[in-house]
Structures are given as C-alpha cells and as structure tokens.
C-alpha cells in the first residue's frame with residue numbers, strides 16, 4: 001500500500017491514495033497505521049478517493065474531484081479536519097491532481113474550497129461556524145465553561161485563566177455526554193493581546209494533538225465572543241506553530257503551512 005506522510009502545524013497525517021475506492025480501510029487498520037510505536041504514527045489518516053467513487057459524498061462530485069475520507073487515530077470517522085484538508089490539498093497539488101489556482105475538496109462536512117497563498121501557505125474556506133450554546137469541560141478537577149461551536153465537527157472551546165501550558169491533557173477531559181453524545185473536540189485557550197489566542201486541544205479520537213484546524217476556528221469564534229465580536233482576523237498559537245483564522249459574517253477561513261515529508265510503501269495489514 002503506497003503512503004505519504006504530511007503535517008500542518010504538526011497535526012500529522014498518513015495519506016493513502018485510493019482513487020478508485022478499492023481499499024478496505026477498517027478502524028483496526030487505521031489504528032495500527034497511526035500507532036506511534038508499532039505503526040507509522042499519525043494523528044489521523046487521509047484517504048484520497050475520487051468523489052464520484054464514494055457513495056458518502058456523491059452529491060459533491062460535480063464541484064470537487066477528490067474526497068477527503070478522514071479517520072481519527074483510533075479508527076473513528078470524523079466529518080471534517082481543517083489541517084487535514086490543507087495537507088490533502090498540498091498532496092493533490094504536488095501530485096499534479098489539482099489546479100493550484102483554486103479548487104475544492106469534498107468532505108463529510110461539506111465542500112471546502114482551497115487556495116494557495118503567495119508564501120505557500122494553504123487557506124481553506126471552512127464554512128460558517130455555528131454556535132450551539134454553552135457547556136463545561138473538566139480538566140484536572142477544574143471546570144471550564146466554554147462555547148459549543150460546530151465547524152462541521154463538534155467543538156467545545158473554553159477560555160481559561162491559568163496558562164494552557166500548565167494543563168495535564170494526558171487524559172480525556174470530562175464533558176457532558178448528554179450534550180455531546182458522539183464525543184467532542186475540546187479546546188482550552190488563553191486570549192493574549194489583540195485578536196490572538198494560545199490554544200491546546202484534546203481531539204476526539206486522537207487525544208492531545210499539536211494542532212487542530214477546526215479547533216482553531218472554534219477558538220477564534222469563542223475568543224471573539226468574549227469581546228462581543230463575531231468577525232475579525234485571529235492568530236491562534238498552537239504547540240506546533242501558528243494558524244490564522246478569518247471570521248466573516250457568513251464564512252470562516254483557516255490558513256497556515258502544510259507540508260509533505262515522506263512517501264513509501266506500507267506493509268501493515270489488518
């Protein structure tokens with residue numbers, strides 16, 4: 001099985017080209033591939049499938065040639081991955097499979113238009129984030145209220161008073177399972193200066209990661225809400241680098257670096 005490895009602000013992915021949807025990619029095989037000791041190691045898998053070959057997103061086939069079939073490190077399926085889309089785009093461009101000027105990628109969370117910036121960064125239009133109310137995350141016995149933000153996938157973004165660097169995110173933070181029956185991605189952030197936030201994240205299905213694109217958008221929405229804003233340009237510092245989020249009235253954009261670092265032949269089987 002041919003693979004590539006890439007990352008966006010150190011949110012890392014194994015890319016599996018499977019244009020004709022021939023791979024039987026079970027949850028167990030994904031978990032093996034993502035295992036950092038017994039496998040290649042990654043926060044998730046991006047399977048590259050022709051949209052028309054996928055029954056899941058066939059409705060997007062006229063507008064996007066390629067479908068990002070995203071899986072979390074534990075093998076679970078997610079609707080969207082902001083850094084994943086950007087790395088997926090980098091792969092398509094490098095492989096000559098997409099017009100670098102502008103193209104769109106099909107995801108379970110909907111169509112995601114992409115463009116390459118003059119400095120090489122990749123920007124993706126992330127749709128309109130939806131604020132669904134409030135809830136509480138618990139970390140190390142402390143309760144942190146936050147905003148529920150849907151960015152195609154579910155997030156709970158909590159501003160905290162303590163520096164995020166002090167948090168112990170080695171375990172799943174507590175959350176209200178009645179509010180999030182399918183699980184949730186939890187961001188904890190410190191607003192710093194003007195339109196800037198420092199964020200850590202515990203991802204559903206992957207644990208703590210060094211970055212999360214949809215999480216950065218959710219954080220920007222929650223940070224803006226603290227000052228009564230719904231629009232603006234936000235810098236979100238994550239453990240693996242810096243992301244830029246633009247919030248407009250009806251759209252959000254996520255921008256940052258995305259690189260491919262390796263390719264090879266995978267010998268793992270289920």
Ligand SMILES: N[C@@H](CCC[C@H](N)C(=O)O)C(=O)O
Nearest residue numbers: 078081082083153212213214
């Ligand atoms: N790292 C991703 C989000 C991946 C999906 C998430 N873990 C979920 O289950 O919803 C990103 O960059 O957005």
